[in-house]
Structures are given as structure tokens and as C-alpha cells.
Amino acid sequence: MYQPINLTDKIFYVGVNDRRTHLFENLWPLERGVAYNSYVINDHKVALIDTVEIGHVDQFLKKVRAVIGDKPIDYLVINHMEPDHAGSVQILTELYPDMQLVGNKKTIPMVEGFFGINDKDKFIEVGEADVLMLGENTLQFHMIPMVHWPETMVSYVQEQKLLFSGDAFGSFGTLDGGVFDDEVEFDYFKDEMRRYYSNIVGKYGNPVQKALDKLSGLEIEMIAATHGPIIRTHIAEMLEMYDAWSKYEAGNGVVIAYASMYGHTEEMAEVVARELAVQGVKAIRMYDVSKTHASYIISDIFKYKGVIFGSPTYSNELHPSLEAS
Numbered sequence: 001m002y003q004p005i006n007l008t009d010k011i012f013y014v015g016v017n018d019r020r021t022h023l024f025e026n027l028w029p030l031e032r033g034v035a036y037n038s039y040v041i042n043d044h045k046v047a048l049i050d051t052v053e054i055g056h057v058d059q060f061l062k063k064v065r066a067v068i069g070d071k072p073i074d075y076l077v078i079n080h081m082e083p084d085h086a087g088s089v090q091i092l093t094e095l096y097p098d099m100q101l102v103g104n105k106k107t108i109p110m111v112e113g114f115f116g117i118n119d120k121d122k123f124i125e126v127g128e129a130d131v132l133m134l135g136e137n138t139l140q141f142h143m144i145p146m147v148h149w150p151e152t153m154v155s156y157v158q159e160q161k162l163l164f165s166g167d168a169f170g171s172f173g174t175l176d177g178g179v180f181d182d183e184v185e186f187d188y189f190k191d192e193m194r195r196y197y198s199n200i201v202g203k204y205g206n207p208v209q210k211a212l213d214k215l216s217g218l219e220i221e222m223i224a225a226t227h228g229p230i231i232r233t234h235i236a237e238m239l240e241m242y243d244a245w246s247k248y249e250a251g252n253g254v255v256i257a258y259a260s261m262y263g264h265t266e267e268m269a270e271v272v273a274r275e276l277a278v279q280g281v282k283a284i285r286m287y288d289v290s291k292t293h294a295s296y297i298i299s300d301i302f303k304y305k306g307v308i309f310g311s312p313t314y315s316n317e318l319h320p321s322l323e324a325s
């Protein structure tokens with residue numbers, strides 16, 4: 001039985017946990033799963049903010065109905081078209097035929113491409129700073145292209161100072177009871193947020209800087225992303241972390257990532273590490289790339305200023321496991 005989880009009196013968490021998938025995007029290891037977050041605003045008008053991965057749609061619908069009962073959904077806001085969030089759009093349009101899809105000019109052709117939905121009356125196209133009134137809550141939309149897809153946008157509830165941020169500020173890890181940042185072991189999620197950011201969004205530092213600039217004009221008291229805990233007590237810290245990562249600023253420390261078949265390159269890496277320690281470097285992270293998944297190494301490379309790679313020659317190239325990392 002789902003106990004509705006309130007963000008505010010009319011806004012609810014209706015996300016689901018995925019503890020079965022081994023690799024996110026068939027690429028990134030999920031040691032402690034991942035949550036697909038979605039939210040319902042049960043106001044005079046009912047709006048759903050994003051959906052969940054299609055494999056979890058039954059549980060998702062139960063949660064949505066536990067909040068809205070038999071009321072229809074008026075709007076489905078699509079902040080991001082990636083299938084772990086937009087995966088249930090089609091089935092929802094069938095279940096709620098009068099529901100309108102809210103997206104920007106880049107979202108709409110994607111919806112048509114993904115789902116073959118092309119009825120113009122189904123869409124409400126929104127642009128920068130447009131608003132959608134729901135009753136006591138007003139949604140305002142801000143475009144954040146390439147964080148991390150072209151159509152990405154965020155939705156801001158003006159009255160609540162609440163930002164539905166899409167994948168921005170998201171992290172791996174299921175929400176095992178605790179849903180808000182003050183209800184969980186937040187340090188774990190901070191690390192997983194950096195692994196998520198560095199591997200999935202990290203290339204787009206400039207678009208993230210532009211997005212942060214735009215969001216700096218908003219007063220934000222809660223960030224509700226599509227993965228990971230809802231942030232309400234660590235807002236400033238999160239914004240600072242995103243600012244530093246997107247400027248590629250890092251703290252003191254060195255990552256040493258090596259490949260070694262017979263141990264000689266590893267021995268060299270040990271010597272280098274010892275010398276770094278003698279020189280006063282305390283944070284030294286050594287990884288054998290054949291053992292540790294690249295996503296953890298990349299995450300640490302975003303955390304520390306220094307990085308050293310070591311590889312034996314292998315058929316005149318780098319060792320394949322380092323090359324692959």
C-alpha cells in the first residue's frame with residue numbers, strides 16, 4: 001500500500017525504485033539501484049511531472065491513483081524525453097485521452113518520433129519563462145538545452161519555490177524509505193550524484209554553466225530531480241557542487257589509473273603514489289582499470305585535480321582495458 005508522500009500540501013512524490021537493472025543506460029553499474037522520480041500536482045488542475053521507465057508503469061499508476069483517485073490528469077509535463085522518464089507517456093495518453101502534453105518546440109517532434117503521437121491538440125508548446133496555472137500552483141518553464149539532451153527543460157513552481165529539475169541534480173541509488181535529503185545518508189548520494197553527473201552530463205560543462213546562470217534568478221527551496229533524493233536542506237551545497245563540476249574545478253588529490261598484466265606497471269604506479277605522498281598529497285586514489293568500472297574512476301577525476309594514467313605497451317597501443325576506460 002502506497003502512503004502518499006507530500007512535498008507540499010498539493011504536490012506528491014510518485015516515483016518508483018528499480019533494484020533489478022544492473023547497468024543504467026546499459027553502461028553504468030547500479031550497485032544500489034536507481035529511482036525514477038515523478039511528481040503529481042493535485043491542484044484545481046492535475047499535472048504530472050515526467051513519468052517512469054515503462055517496466056514500472058503498474059506501480060507508478062497505483063501511486064498516481066492513490067493521490068488523484070478517479071480524477072483525470074489535465075497535463076503531463078515532459079521535462080526530458082529520455083525513456084527512463086518518458087517511457088510511460090504513450091500508455092498515459094491512452095489511459096487519459098484528454099490529457100495534454102506540455103513540452104517545448106524540441107520535445108514535440110521527439111514525442112511524435114518516439115510514440116507516433118502527432119495530434120496538435122494534444123500538445124501545449126511552452127517557451128522560456130512561459131507559465132501554466134494549475135490553481136494554487138503555477139508552473140514556470142525554463143529551457144536548459146544540452147543538460148543533457150537538446151529538449152531538456154525544468155519546471156518551477158513559483159508559489160512553492162520548488163524546482164522540478166529533470167536529470168539535473170539527479171543521482172544513482174534507490175530511495176529506500178527516505179525520499180528527502182535529510183531522510184537519507186546524504187554522503188552516499190553526494191558521491192553517486194557526482195558519478196551520475198561526471199559520466200552522463202560531465203561533457204556539457206558550458207550548457208550546465210548557462211543553466212545555473214539562468215536558475216540563479218530563481219529562489220529555490222526544494223529541488224526535485226528525476227533520480228535520487230529530493231533536496232530541501234542541501235540546496236546551496238548542491239548548486240556549489242554543480243558549479244564546480246561544470247567549471248571542471250577539483251580539490252587537492254591525485255587519481256592514478258593503471259592497467260597491468262604482470263605487475264610491472266602497477267609497481268611503477270606504487271612508486272609514483274609513494275612519491276606523491278612524500279610530497280604531501282594525501283588524497284591518492286589508485287585504480288586497476290581492469291577491475292574498477294570506469295564510471296568510478298571518472299567520478300574521482302572530477303573530484304581531484306591530478307590524474308596519472310599508466311599502461312604497458314600492448315600490440316603497439318595502450319593496454320585495451322585502459323583504452324576502453
Ligand SMILES: Cc1cc2nc3c(=O)[nH]c(=O)nc-3n(C[C@H](O)[C@H](O)[C@H](O)COP(=O)(O)O)c2cc1C
Pocket residue numbers: 259260261262263264265266312313314315316317
Ligand atoms: C599480448 C601482448 C602484447 C604486447 N605488445 C607489446 C608491444 O607491442 N610492444 C612492446 O614493447 N611490448 C609489448 N608487450 C610487452 C609488455 O608491454 C611488457 O611485458 C610490459 O612490461 C608488461 O607490463 P605489465 O607487467 O604491467 O603487464 C606485449 C605483451 C603482451 C602480453
